[in-house]
Amino acid sequence: MTTLIVNGDSRTIEASPDTPLLYVLRDELGLNAAKFGCGLGQCGACTVIVDGKAVFSCVTPVMVLEGRTVTTLEGIGSRDAPGPMQRAFIAEQAAQCGYCIPGMMMRAQALLNRDPHATDESIEAELQPHLCRCGTHMRILRAIRRAAEEMRPKTVEARTAR
Amino acid sequence: MKLRFVLLALLAIGTFGGTAALLYAWESSIAPIDPRSLGALDRAVVRRGASLALLGDCATCHTAPGGPPYAGGLAMPTPFGTIYSTNITPDPETGIGRWSEQAFIRALRSGVDREGRHLYPAFPYDHFTRVSDDDTKALYAFFMSLDPVKSSAPPNELPFPLNVRLTLAGWKLLFLRRARFVADPSKDEKWNRGKYLVDGLGHCGACHSPRNLLGAEMKSAGFAGGEAEGWRAYALGRGSLSPVAWDEAALADYLARGSHPLHGTAQGPMANVVDNLSHVDPADVGAMAHYLASLGKGEGRNDAERAASGPGRFSQAAGAQAATPAIPSEPGGAIYATVCASCHDGDRPLPLGGLRLDLSTAVADATPVNLINLVVRGIPAAAGASAHPIMPGFGDVLDDRQVSDLASYLRTRFAGKQQWDGLTKAVAEARGGR
Ligand code: FES
Ligand code: FES
Secondary structure, three states: OEEEEEOOEEEEEOOOOOOEHHHHHHHHOOOOOOOOOOOOOOOOOOEEEEOOEEEEHHHOEHHHHOOOEEEOHHHHOOOOOOOHHHHHHHHOOOOOOOOOHHHHHHHHHHHHHHOOOOOHHHHHHHOOOOOOOOOOHHHHHHHHHHHHHHHOOOOHHHHHHO | OHHHHHHHHHHHHHHOOHHHHHHHHOOOOOOOOOHHHHOOOOHHHHHHHHHHHHHOOHHHHOEOOOOOOOOEOOEEEEOOEEEEOOOOOOOOOOOOOOOOHHHHHHHHHHOEOOOOOEOOOOOOHHHHOOOOHHHHHHHHHHHHHOOOOOOOOOOOEOOOOOOOOOHHHHHHHHHOOOOOOOOOOOOOHHHHHHHHHHHOOOOOHHHHOOEOOOOOEOHHHOOOOEEEOOEEEOOOHHHOOOOEOOOHHHHHHHHHHOEEOOOEEOOOHHHHHHHHHOOOOHHHHHHHHHHHHOOOOOOOEOHHHHHHOOOOOEOOOOOOOOOOOOOOOOHHHHHHHHHHHHHHOEOOOOOOOOOOHHHOHHHHOOOOHHHHHHHHHOEOOOOOOOOOOOEOOOOOOOOHHHHHHHHHHHHHHHHOOOOOOOHHHHHHHHHHOO
């Protein structure tokens, strides 16, 4: 039995320890944002955040995550109260079919959490493992830039200048 | 301790003989030229120079990450401090635009820049000194044909007395043999061509040979394996620890394509090398393979035997997760079974399946460095190389202890060799350096 902290709640996992995190999230915990694309760690659709880092949940057996903290797209906002990353993707209408988008958002979120001033180059380099078959890359990049803007801690001057 | 000894030794060498040494060490400046005076360059020569620059792997060091090719500025960590590569585009102020052909030739052969300053041996002039007149001139023509880029490298970060370039004269006195390549008449043309490229422009020994305390290649241990930018450069020839003996065909294939089904994929600085070699005349790559194969075979069993033992154990469909084998109780074995086996222990073909780890040099080698790097970083997709294996990195999934448990399990199970010393430390270092 494995215990994980998922979106802030401690969860005891019933699935056998070799089960990939992706299946546990979707089938056992009903968190369906992370998607199955390739199952090989080569497309990024299944990306979630583990202890602050973006990881491919399809190639991560729960066994190696004992006691660790997992954040999925459901953990950074909801339909009624979308987080800054989600608001930015909606504002830029960055999804076409949308299949790749949760993974893109999670890796971008992890990047901006650790570096709110990420440059365009570092955003592009960071998202390199993610595939989008619809070709909405330019909108995705715009959305991430917008989210960065919103998430950046505002300096006192910037706030008073408003 | 080690560094202090080196410093003292260099200081001693640097000051050795006082004035005599100074006279010896002094190099004159070569008059600047007006780059426009070169006129039109011979296109055929420039093209040849371009190919030679690929064989010499020049762009790898002389390009900063994301920067324009050949404009320099790459930080090169050495045991002595950080050295920044220089701009070798023909910009008159910050590049080599004012260098005459003679100045360029002197730099390649004697490690002295146009103004007469000694260059650090991070620039492998101890190899380039063997390059022929014609090839050196073709390289010059190629570099002078590039678009000039204005870019100055940051100053080197070296402690005293290494920051005094005259000390390098002492280093050269000890370690630099200025001599062109001389063909061995008892060997055929292909062998000689290969040796010329491997020892000269290709400077393979710069990474694949161990270095002494003063940072010079140990000639007595040529190709016994060395270190490059946090990666192990494996031993070549008789000292090879590859589980599969390298033959000429495998070497040629690997050098030209960057990966081989029984040997894996070039990573780290070698990824740049094979990327460059994929663009040069295959006959040159073939000659290098021919010469390298003549260095002998290491402890590996031969290919046929390996191939006969079958590519994998578990049947699976491409794209599907393999059923994991029974999970062993030891932690490293459990990680292997649940994390690695679905690719490395199945019969999904390359590039989507993984290399069988009993074939992996990373597991069988003298140090765990490359294995750790591979587990932590994975193998990123190479642009345009669709047949290359890709591996996700597990550095953000596995913690240090899990990586070292895994590495020690792989070592015992697949290489059947004694455990590495200092595995835990190596894991911490590899991750810290990321
Ligand atoms: S489904 Fe995990 S990377 Fe493609
Ligand atoms: S929006 Fe369809 S795959 Fe990216």
